[in-house]
Amino acid sequence: MTPAQTSSDVVAALRNGFATDLYITEPDLLRSYANDETGTYFGLPLAIARPRSATELSHVLVRCHELDVNVVPQGGLTGLVGGAISSFEAPELVILLDRMNAIRSIDKVGFSMVLEAGCVLETAKLAADEQDCQLPITFGSQGTCSIGGNVSTNAGGYNVLRYGMTRDLVLGLEVVLPDGRIWNGLKTLRKDNRGYDLKQIFIGAEGTLGIITAVALKLFPKPTQVETALIGCASVEDAMAFYAKARRNCTDLLSAFEIILRPGMELAFATKSDLKDPLENPCPVYILMELAAGNGISLRGVLESCLEDAGDLILDGVIAMSKAQAMGLWAYRETMVAGQSAGGAYYRTDVSVPIKSIPAFLDDALSSLANLLPNGRPITYGHVGDGNIHLNVIPPTDWSMEQRKALFVQAEYLIFAAVDRFGGSISAEHGIGRSKKSAFLQRIDPITLDLFKQIKRIFDPDERLSKGRIFDL
Template identity: 45%
Template sequence: MTIHGISPDVLTALEHVLGQSGVAADAADMAKYLVDWSGDHHGGALAVLKPASVAEVQAAVRLCGTLGLAMIPQGGNTGLVAGAIDIGTARGAVVISLERLNRIRLVDADNFILQADAGCILQHIKDAADEQDCLFPLALGAQGSCQIGGNAASNAGGVNVLRYGMARDLIVGLEAVLPDGALWNGFSGLRKDNRGYDLKQLFIGAEGTLGIITGVEMKLFPKPGRVETAYLGLPSFEAAISLFRRARRQCCDLISAFEIIGAECMELARLADPNIVAPVTTPVHVLIELSSSAAIDLRALLVDFLAGTMAEDLVTDAVLAESGAQARAFWAIREGLVEGQAKRGYHVRTDLSVRISDIPTLIAQARQFIELQHPGWISQAYGHAGDGNIHFNVLPPLDLAEPAARATGATITTGLYDIVNALGGSISAEHGIGRTRQRVYWAGMSAVQRRLVSTLKDALDPGGLMNPGCLFPATETSS
């Protein structure tokens, strides 16, 4: 007899290590851990393990290794590429949720360092930094539920990458449980440490395939005392990139965000909030934010900059936020269009990266591909243009049944990847590879890159038990 695929003896052994509250094997109790945020992917698990300490993570990993159980580390489960749920590992797996490891361990405002358990929610980390008059700049739409360990494991991006970099750039040290249960503590508080290999980089972006991150040590920054936000209207994406080039030179590192939004996305934003009103009515919208902790007159800088661009018709309309509430209303448009897509239902979702100068070409070629090859489908272009990241998503006709939409969607995704590859870009700018992109990722590697990646995997996880099927095709997880 088995209980949801797991034998009573194994279940008893897991409960002995983690306690009954640390193991869920009932279908109802596991349900929320086995579906992704989008609802596109549903998985299975033999059990969900919920360790309450780093020592319990170690004990769980050791026991799973002894039993030959594959392990899928999971943070807030807000990812979009099925990196933290099992959607096809034939031998089954246990999910190891880090949600109970949720302490903020240290906030050191003098050294601008914060240490936290991997299960700490990103917003809680940002709030803790704010209480010490500091800033942790990682900013994502899911920051109210995503966890910092998952942010590190997926090398999360967000709206502030332009100024502060990806998660990789914000992490000083890591703590991780290795596939044999050993604990590696890479905390030091040092901004500069040139002693050989930078081991933390092995785990950042590895999506739990080399070990389980249990703690993260992060950089803090002085909290900006001044923030200026403007919502701009432009005639084209070419104009938007020209504007960015000029802003980068004239406003320099004071730019904290530069987002572009195709006007077609507004309908989706209103699905999330019918009261949303676009400040401009042009084909392309730009949301630009400047911030500074110093006594710099950002308002004058932004006004002078925009005056010059409007005089040359580069910008045709501009609304400057007169309050924090108005600035938040501008950002609600950017956040709402993502929520609106989810409300509409299944759609093709991409996370493309090209050189900044190639953004207009990418969008033009992708739009033409959809218009010619898939009439009736609706293109949506928006993203973090300041760092070359465009989310080119495509909505199916409303009267198309979902199975047919998904079949066509797979063809559309392949076509969009072909376009970005021809431009020398990447199929994943910030969402990671997970399980939905792993075959494309693997097929696109050179032989040398494949050998290096496989060597790392086999050296650290020779049994292939850490997140099998993620990043690596199932047949490639071990040599």
């Protein structure tokens, strides 16, 4: 946007020639799209475009190029790194794909589905379920987040252990490039070895290289048996030794293996009064595990054999006897996550380290926090099977925002330093966006950053799309 142009001039030029309902411009409505789930970032959009098709979006991006207007795609606003919020300094046009929400096809023989980027994840999962198939992407925000956002951020979740990240489930993409061209890579082929795999460029790029408008995803046979158990262990070391046994004994039947340290369980009890410790004796470490399979085997027998083989590694445990009881066990984890925000803003991470290093990493990081940040309350949980640990820190409830921000800076320094010592990553699943940009740039090597910039220049040389996210040209 040039200095001579006012916002109203630009919006009027954007709207010219398009259907009257393509753009949202009313200030009260724009505020609904100015924050993400963190509540940390605020950016009032210049306007919001709601295209009905890739072709209509293409025309919008061509107009943005002509008018020198920057854009940012936005999904269900469940992001945690500020990547989908309009810039506060220079308002951007938000691209909202909620109208592009169709499930185009489900192939029960080839186990795949094609759907538009605005489709809510839970809607897609239910549609697959109705066809006796499973879409295994699973996490707490699935009732709100959109498929396009899941793919753009390479979302993780509970089932990465068995099915991989979202990246591993994508067969093909349709993408509108920053200059308005439409790349059609929307294939459901399982094997296609014709040169570069371009779809992987856009997966996890956080909307900086193109706007995903449709996705082809792998499906799996719907499990006919699911077994869920909550296990108590004396230490993280014992929990990891149990994981190694469970991984071997259950092989690929093991679909989730979540770790929760005792403070996280206590937070769940405090958040929801009807949640009591399901184990007879309190344990320092809890494991929430799930197995899934089809017919032909006794899944309960596999689970029981696995628990018997664990021996002294397990202090106590409970197996869900029904689907309702299984949901009750998962409620501890979900309630703990929700309870973290009850006292106001808190510091959250999604770090990863080599799986074998989890015990030593947690000992290192938690010791640093206890010694140097005693006012912070660490809440520790994560996806053991993929090395992803959420080590969050809750400040005292009576602290001001200034005090909280100071604590957040210190906590990040201590936790990320521990991550570095164990050769880990500061972002396992949430992405970089704007909130981790500085920490990311401090750690990236010059060659990798140069390659990143060269890729960005190929697709978006004018930095029209998601400018300032991840890195700057």
